[in-house]
Amino acid sequence: MQQTALVVGARGVIGGNLIAHLEHEGDWKIIGLSRRGGDDTAAVRHIAVDLLDRDDTASRLAGLTDVTHVFYAAYQDRSSWAELVGPNLAMLTNVVDAIEPVAPHLEHISLMQGYKVYGAHLGPFATPAREDDPPHMPPEFNVDQQQFLERRQATANWSWSALRPSVVAGVGLGNPMNLAMVIAVYASMSKELGIPFRFPGKPGAYSSLIEMTDADLLAKATVWAATSPEGRNQAYNITNGDLFRWSSMWPKIARFFDLEVAPPLPMNLTEVMADKADLWNSMVAKHDLVETPYEDVSSWRFGDFVFGWDYDVIADGSKSRRAGFHEYVDTEAMFLRIFQDLRDRRLIPAG
Numbered sequence: 001m002q003q004t005a006l007v008v009g010a011r012g013v014i015g016g017n018l019i020a021h022l023e024h025e026g027d028w029k030i031i032g033l034s035r036r037g038g039d040d041t042a043a044v045r046h047i048a049v050d051l052l053d054r055d056d057t058a059s060r061l062a063g064l065t066d067v068t069h070v071f072y073a074a075y076q077d078r079s080s081w082a083e084l085v086g087p088n089l090a091m092l093t094n095v096v097d098a099i100e101p102v103a104p105h106l107e108h109i110s111l112m113q114g115y116k117v118y119g120a121h122l123g124p125f126a127t128p129a130r131e132d133d134p135p136h137m138p139p140e141f142n143v144d145q146q147q148f149l150e151r152r153q154a155t156a157n158w159s160w161s162a163l164r165p166s167v168v169a170g171v172g173l174g175n176p177m178n179l180a181m182v183i184a185v186y187a188s189m190s191k192e193l194g195i196p197f198r199f200p201g202k203p204g205a206y207s208s209l210i211e212m213t214d215a216d217l218l219a220k221a222t223v224w225a226a227t228s229p230e231g232r233n234q235a236y237n238i239t240n241g242d243l244f245r246w247s248s249m250w251p252k253i254a255r256f257f258d259l260e261v262a263p264p265l266p267m268n269l270t271e272v273m274a275d276k277a278d279l280w281n282s283m284v285a286k287h288d289l290v291e292t293p294y295e296d297v298s299s300w301r302f303g304d305f306v307f308g309w310d311y312d313v314i315a316d317g318s319k320s321r322r323a324g325f326h327e328y329v330d331t332e333a334m335f336l337r338i339f340q341d342l343r344d345r346r347l348i349p350a351g
């Protein structure tokens with residue numbers, strides 16, 4: 001039977017790269033959900049829907065009887081951890097309530113999570129984090145989402161899996177969490193202004209251990225977990241497989257952008273970059289870039305969040321390897337590939 005993927009959050013940095021991977025695999029029928037919708041291709045049909053609206057979700061998903069796999073990577077951003085719970089749990093619930101009764105061949109629901117399950121966002125947590133580490137004090141929307149799936153799966157024919165990436169790097173626009181874009185735009189602006197490349201995070205963040213997850217690697221792992229017996233009702237940390245410190249990565253990124261490195265200077269990017277829309281617009285005109293609104297390239301709040309981690313942010317990725325997923329990515333090569341891709345697409349200046 002033809003496999004049909006319902007990618008929830010199709011315009012996200014994770015969902016968009018997942019669709020690209022499924023298209024590349026070639027044997028999937030793909031349906032993408034987001035509020036913005038998108039241009040259909042031979043393999044992908046986009047549906048614009050507000051998943052917070054239970055009735056809208058039910059009526060727009062009513063005809064999706066062929067769906068075999070749900071890949072859930074939608075996300076509603078909020079300014080506090082507690083506020084994230086309601087909308088993010090409601091969107092998942094609305095999707096499952098809508099699709100379960102109409103899709104008799106539903107095999108699997110894949111849930112995108114992250115290191116927040118381990119409390120990485122709260123402060124120094126036990127590292128390397130393992131999938132079976134004990135839970136922490138709520139609120140935590142990733143945990144509520146997983147518990148919802150576990151409860152529903154107990155009386156269902158489908159299985160679930162949960163993927164726990166580190167910071168995800170991929171090409172995407174208009175995403176609140178996009179570190180590659182933060183670095184690329186920050187570096188391009190430093191160059192435009194003729195100033196050196198300074199790490200803007202906390203002093204301790206420069207020397208702490210961190211790891212990344214390439215969006216394409218994550219897509220491969222997500223499909224592997226959703227289609228392998230080892231993935232059934234399991235959670236997996238998914239990481240590139242190497243660790244680094246910004247103190248060693250920053251000069252390599254500087255070299256790509258042909259910038260001098262100067263000592264770090266802690267700054268609040270949300271504040272410091274707030275007045276840079278005119279600079280961005282002038283760069284778009286001068287370098288003949290694709291016209292992208294400044295809001296769509298600036299996840300500065302996320303930059304402040306990640307560059308504020310003055311403690312190790314690492315998880316143990318061995319469970320997925322033991323279960324049969326053996327892909328890895330060189331993180332330096334990943335950054336440079338993404339920056340080159342952004343240049344080739346004329347989203348940032350070429351040099």
Ligand SMILES: NC(=O)c1ccc[n+]([C@@H]2O[C@H](COP(=O)([O-])OP(=O)(O)OC[C@H]3O[C@@H](n4cnc5c(N)ncnc54)[C@H](OP(=O)(O)O)[C@@H]3O)[C@@H](O)[C@H]2O)c1
Pocket residue numbers: 008009010011012013014015033034035036037049050051052073074075076091112113114115165166167168169172174175176177178179
């Ligand atoms: N990015 C990272 O570095 C990272 C790292 C670890 C874990 N994660 C986790 O991965 C998940 C996905 O993150 P992401 O960074 O890919 O998010 P994202 O780029 O913000 O994408 C979110 C997606 O959800 C859609 N969406 C939001 N509200 C919607 C609504 N009401 N109805 C329909 N669609 C809606 C958005 O499209 P529209 O705006 O068009 O609706 C978009 O397609 C999150 O749970 C996040 O915590 C992310």
